Amino acid sequence: MKIAELRPATDEDRSRYSAQELVARVSQLGDPENATTPTRRQMIEKYQAALVIWRKLNDRKGELDTLSRIGGVNNYFDRPQALENFNQALALARAIGDPWGEESILENLAEVLSGMGEIFESLEAYEQSLAIARELKDHVGERLGLYGIALIYLNLGEAQQALDYNYQLLAVTRPSDSRDLLLHSLCKNHLLLGEPQSALDYCQQALSVWRAMDRRLFEAATLSYIGNAYSLLGEPRKELEYYNQALKIFREVEELNGEGSMLNSIGRIYQAQGEQQRALECFEQALVLFRKIPNAQAESITKRLIGEVYWSLGDGEKAVDYFNQALSRQRSLKDHSNEAATLLDMARAESDLGQLNQARADIETALSIVESLSAKVTSLDLRASYLATKREYYEFYIDLLMRFDSRRPDAGYAAQAFQTSERARARSLVDSLTEARIDSHQEVAAVLIARERTLKQQLSFNSNRLTQLLGSQHTPEEAATAQQAIDALLRSYAAVEADIRIENPRYASLAQPEALNLREVQTKLLDQDTLLLEYSLGEARSFVWAVTPTSIISFELPKRSVIEASARRAYELLTARSRSAPNERPEQKQKRVGLADEEYPRAAAELSRMLLGPVASQLGSKRLLIVAEGALQYVPFAALPLPDSSQSSVVSRSTTDNGPRTTDNYIPLIVDHEIVSLPSASVLAALRQETSSRSPATRAVAVLADPVFSRDDSRVPGSRAGRTVPASDQSLPADVVRSAEESGLKDFVRLRFSRAEADAIAALVPDSQRLEAVDFVA
Numbered sequence: 091m092k093i094a095e096l097r098p099a100t101d102e103d104r105s106r107y108s109a110q111e112l113v114a115r116v117s118q119l120g121d122p123e124n125a126t127t128p129t130r131r132q133m134i135e136k137y138q139a140a141l142v143i144w145r146k147l148n149d150r151k152g153e154l155d156t157l158s159r160i161g162g163v164n165n166y167f168d169r170p171q172a173l174e175n176f177n178q179a180l181a182l183a184r185a186i187g188d189p190w191g192e193e194s195i196l197e198n199l200a201e202v203l204s205g206m207g208e209i210f211e212s213l214e215a216y217e218q219s220l221a222i223a224r225e226l227k228d229h230v231g232e233r234l235g236l237y238g239i240a241l242i243y244l245n246l247g248e249a250q251q252a253l254d255y256n257y258q259l260l261a262v263t264r265p266s267d268s269r270d271l272l273l274h275s276l277c278k279n280h281l282l283l284g285e286p287q288s289a290l291d292y293c294q295q296a297l298s299v300w301r302a303m304d305r306r307l308f309e310a311a312t313l314s315y316i317g318n319a320y321s322l323l324g325e326p327r328k329e330l331e332y333y334n335q336a337l338k339i340f341r342e343v344e345e346l347n348g349e350g351s352m353l354n355s356i357g358r359i360y361q362a363q364g365e366q367q368r369a370l371e372c373f374e375q376a377l378v379l380f381r382k383i384p385n386a387q388a389e390s391i392t393k394r395l396i397g398e399v400y401w402s403l404g405d406g407e408k409a410v411d412y413f414n415q416a417l418s419r420q421r422s423l424k425d426h427s428n429e430a431a432t433l434l435d436m437a438r439a440e441s442d443l444g445q446l447n448q449a450r451a452d453i454e455t456a457l458s459i460v461e462s463l464s465a466k467v468t469s470l471d472l473r474a475s476y477l478a479t480k481r482e483y484y485e486f487y488i489d490l491l492m493r494f495d496s497r498r499p500d501a502g503y504a505a506q507a508f509q510t511s512e513r514a515r516a517r518s519l520v521d522s523l524t525e526a527r528i529d530s531h532q533e534v535a536a537v538l539i540a541r542e543r544t545l546k547q548q549l550s551f552n553s554n555r556l557t558q559l560l561g562s563q564h565t566p567e568e569a570a571t572a573q574q575a576i577d578a579l580l581r582s583y584a585a586v587e588a589d590i591r592i593e594n595p596r597y598a599s600l601a602q603p604e605a606l607n608l609r610e611v612q613t614k615l616l617d618q619d620t621l622l623l624e625y626s627l628g629e630a631r632s633f634v635w636a637v638t639p640t641s642i643i644s645f646e647l648p649k650r651s652v653i654e655a656s657a658r659r660a661y662e663l664l665t666a667r668s669r670s671a672p673n674e675r676p677e678q679k680q681k682r683v684g685l686a687d688e689e690y691p692r693a694a695a696e697l698s699r700m701l702l703g704p705v706a707s708q709l710g711s712k713r714l715l716i717v718a719e720g721a722l723q724y725v726p727f728a729a730l731p732l733p734d735s736s737q738s739s740v741v742s743r744s745t746t747d748n749g750p751r752t753t754d755n756y757i758p759l760i761v762d763h764e765i766v767s768l769p770s771a772s773v774l775a776a777l778r779q780e781t782s783s784r785s786p787a788t789r790a791v792a793v794l795a796d797p798v799f800s801r802d803d804s805r806v807p808g809s810r811a812g813r814t815v816p817a818s819d820q821s822l823p824a825d826v827v828r829s830a831e832e833s834g835l836k837d838f839v840r841l842r843f844s845r846a847e848a849d850a851i852a853a854l855v856p857d858s859q860r861l862e863a864v865d866f867v868a
Contacts, residue, residue: 102147109143109152112136113159122163124306127344133163154182154191158198165202167344169383172202193222193231200238204245205347207387209423213242232262237271240279245387247427247463249282270299274308277315284479286322289315310339310348317355322479330359347388350379354392361399370399387428390419394432401435406443410436430459434483441490450494453487477514484514485628492633495644504644505608508635511626512605515719515770542586605772612639614775615715621708622771624717625701627653634701636708645704654721656697661724663690691731691756698730702759706733713764717771727767728760790859795848797868799838805865 099107116133119125125133137160144152161175176199183191200215220235222228236259243252256275263272273296280289293316300309317332333355340348357372373396380389397412413436420429433456440449460480488507495503606614616622622637627650636643647653666686670679701722702709709732716727759765768774798805845864852862 105143105147106149106152109140109147109156112140112143113156116159122166124304124343125166127167130163130167134160137163150182150186151188154179154186154188157182158191158195161195161198161202165198165205167346169202169206173199173206176202189222189226190228193219193226193228196222197231197234197238204238204242205385206383207385207389207423209242209246209387209425213239216242229262229264233259233267233271236262237275240275244275244278244282246425247282247430249279249463252279252282268299270296270303270305270308273299274312277312281315281318281322284322286319289319289322293319306339306343307345307348310336310343310345313339314348314352314355321355321358326359326362330356333359346379346383347385350376350383350385350388350392353379354388354395357395361395361402366399366402370396373399386419387423387425390416390423390425390432391428393419394428394435397432397439398435401439401442406439409439410443413439426459426463430456430463430483433459434486437490438486441486441493446490446493450487450490453483453490457483457487481514482629484510485626488514488626488633489628489630492644492646504635505642507626507633507644508624508637508642509605509607511624511635512607512611512770512772515717545582545586605770606775608637608642610775611637611771614778615771619712620715621710621712622715622717623705624771625719625722627720627722634705636705638708643705643708647704648700650720653700656693656700657721657725660690660693660697660730661721662686663693664726664729694730697725698733698759701727702730702733709733709763711762713766714759715766715768715771715774717768723767723769728758728763728765730759732757732759732762789861790855791851792861792863793848793852794863794868795844796841796864798866799840803840 113136116136119129119133122130122133137156141153141156141160144150144156157175157179161172161179164172164175176195180192180195180199183189183195196215196219200212200219203209203212203215216235216238220232220239223231223235236255240252240255240259243249243255252275256272256279259272259275263269273292277289277292277296280286280292293312297309297312297316300306300312313332313336317329317336320326320329320332333352337349337352337356340352353372353376357369357376360366360372361369373392377389377392377396380392393412393416397409397416399409400406400412401409413432417429417432417436420426420432433452437449437453437456440446440452460477460483464477464480488510491503491507491510494501495507611622616637616639618639620638622635624635624637625647626633626635627647629650631649632647632653634645634647636645663686667683671682674682714727718725718727800806848862848864852860
């Protein structure tokens with residue numbers, strides 16, 4: 091062992107110590123995330139003093155570290171300066187060959203760019219950081235990169251792309267890793283997909299983590315997501331409560347982006363409650379903050395919200411001006427999700443101003459964007475959730491087309507409105523049926539399907555990037571390189587499609603099904619004895635189309651709230667005997683059911699006049715295909731009285747032990763009509779296509795009834811007979827539990843008379859032509 095003699099300190103040693111001492115003093119001031127602006131300025135001053143020393147010493151490592159620290163503090167209150175700091179640091183890291191420093195700086199640079207609304211530049215920085223992290227096998231850096239990219243896609247409204255990166259994040263998360271980032275990202279992901287309950291579950295878990303870690307910014311962001319979830323659940327009081335909690339934290343830590351976002355969210359609540367002036371005050375405060383940061387994306391969203399207020403106040407011209415400002419910025423940012431929302435607002439304002447042709451062009455563009463984004467969501471359940479949140483786009487377009495129809499009844503606008511209704515409701519349903527017919531595991535290698543999906547996503551992203559490049563300053567070489575990347579992807583995609591067609595020719599024809607147009611519905615689904623009634627409910631007015639093989643006639647109906655209130659009333663009265671009230675005695679139930687039986691004819695007559703009265707002249711004795719929507723899907727149309735009998739149907743019905751007895755003047759629709767209920771006309775076509783190549787069934791009827799749900803059923807030897815089986819009973823099959831939850835069932839009560847019904851149905855055909863499954867077999 092050699093012991094070196096302690097040498098006297100040099101001027102360089104003293105300078106180095108001074109720089110390190112300055113950095114140490116900054117750490118004593120706390121975390122910049124939770125600090126006030128004056129404290130952050132103190133941090134910057136000390137770091138700047140240290141930076142001067144490192145540069146005098148020509149210590150490039152020290153300079154790099156301090157530049158990064160300065161950028162990290164500036165990110166909380168001066169993002170343009172933070173951008174300059176990190177760009178200087180990035181150039182230095184590359185000059186001295188420090189890949190670890192380069193990775194970290196790119197990640198921080200991406201965060202700054204995202205906060206400034208420079209979405210694609212941020213995405214590029216995250217991708218570079220992620221590539222370096224994987225090369226260095228930096229597990230933490232890889233997780234941060236995946237998390238950052240997922241958030242970028244969420245901000246772009248690309249829910250499926252975000253979910254893909256979240257799944258990658260989940261795959262690399264080790265048991266020992268904190269799941270904070272994953273929970274945070276999944277929370278926002280499920281909000282975008284229109285799944286508030288799932289989002290709440292993730293948010294509550296994330297909130298506990300952030301509070302335990304004293305990460306106040308993440309806590310505030312999660313509180314805002316919880317508010318968003320309650321917004322989707324229709325609970326404005328809870329929504330406002332969580333937004334105010336988040337706003338308080340954002341203001342305390344002086345986080346301008348978060349403060350502006352919360353002001354916008356609170357303004358939206360005031361706007362929905364009709365307090366337009368309070369809403370405008372919130373939005374204008376937010377606009378000042380976003381301009382100060384600056385955050386181009388958030389500024390564009392706020393301008394749209396201000397436009398909405400002016401539209402509500404009746405100032406359509408001023409509204410359109412704000413919408414145009416927002417739209418211009420969103421298109422330059424390639425912010426397609428918000429572009430669609432602005433186009434919808436623009437179309438509504440133009441419609442009010444009488445500019446119907448321009449309104450039509452804008453809503454058609456908006457719908458094209460919405461459907462393009464939904465097509466990228468590979469999960470059918472998630473795609474259905476996403477489209478459900480975009481129903482208002484279709485409703486407005488249908489209403490607009492019907493306005494055109496009222497002006498020019500023979501121009502085919504009613505047919506276009508009907509086709510839009512089919513397009514809205516059939517898309518995800520037909521996709522589901524189609525996918526059910528594709529056995530990719532047996533007929534097409536799963537790796538080919540996955541490769542096809544990945545190439546579609548890469549093509550979409552690279553096309554967007556090329557469009558952005560061509561819209562900015564670029565060299566011919568840069569444009570050529572971007573186009574070559576797309577051409578290579580197209581060649582790969584064509585090769586994969588060829589391989590899929592070789593393995594399964596059916597897949598290519600089924601993978602992109604379309605809703606039927608009017609002519610296809612008339613020729614493929616209807617005959618002279620069949621009438622299609624398709625309902626579309628809207629906020630201001632609703633419609634029904636009566637379609638035969640040779641004609642289509644449209645009728646205007648009351649608005650959604652009126653129809654759904656009447657439908658719910660009729661449904662509640664009709665199902666009164668099958669429901670039990672808490673602590674209700676037998677005589678109380680009998681009285682309640684008796685009152686319901688007396689009131690039902692009036693309620694059913696009212697609903698019948700509303701829904702069937704306008705089309706009464708079209709009914710004849712035809713088979714009726716009924717495509718309902720919303721609360722109408724709960725209505726058993728077969729039990730509604732015929733429209734022409736609804737005046738006399740208000741005579742009360744008597745009640746027997748076996749249920750309601752209909753008097754002669756109450757004629758249910760099913761007496762004169764065969765009733766077929768459908769989620770959409772296109773679904774019927776998909777079902778027919780599925781069965782077209784199927785061998786005919788060997789028997790005429792299959793009856794399943796009166797199953798045994800649990801070991802406590804009286805039919806089980808030694809059972810504890812009489813115990814009601816809760817729908818959540820874990821001993822039940824998972825599909826049964828799921829179905830019960832979706833139907834709102836709390837328990838499974840044996841339906842004893844279903845056995846008699848099954849026997850009666852089975853008796854209609856010979857033994858050789860039937861299958862009857864009851865008891866344990868069912």
